[in-house]
Amino acid sequence: MARIHAKRKGQHGSTRPFIAKNPEWVPLEADEIVEIIVKLHGEGQSKAAIGARLRDAYAVPSVRLATGKSVAQILAGKGLTREIPEDLSSLMKRAVDLQGHLKTNPADLSNKRGLHLTESKIRRLSRYYREEGVLPADWDYSRTHAELRAK
16 A cells, blocks of 8 residues: 555554454453443543553454444444544644644654645544434534644
């Protein structure tokens, strides 16, 4: 798969081995895993961080195999979704950090380009979410909106 903003081809990461069912050595039941997911979400952790924490601290290699649902599906079933999707909000946070850096370092042209690329990713992703109905149809990205959201 090619990169969006580079001329390189890019390499994707390693693939997980194919396993059809949950391993026997997993110490937790499905309802215990759901409780841990809800608790970690309440602490403000992202979906990826929840999965990594379950893998590292609780020895759950795959939430989907253990419960039959992904972390996102479990949180949506409990009504714990956020108004802005996680990937879009992390891109907005990155843009705000780049804006703060550029205020103190206005001659940093590589980070200025990085800000432009990040904002184009935000616009592309927000267009997708508006078409899918996740975001309202009149939602639009602006730098001031992102700064207010990051605080």
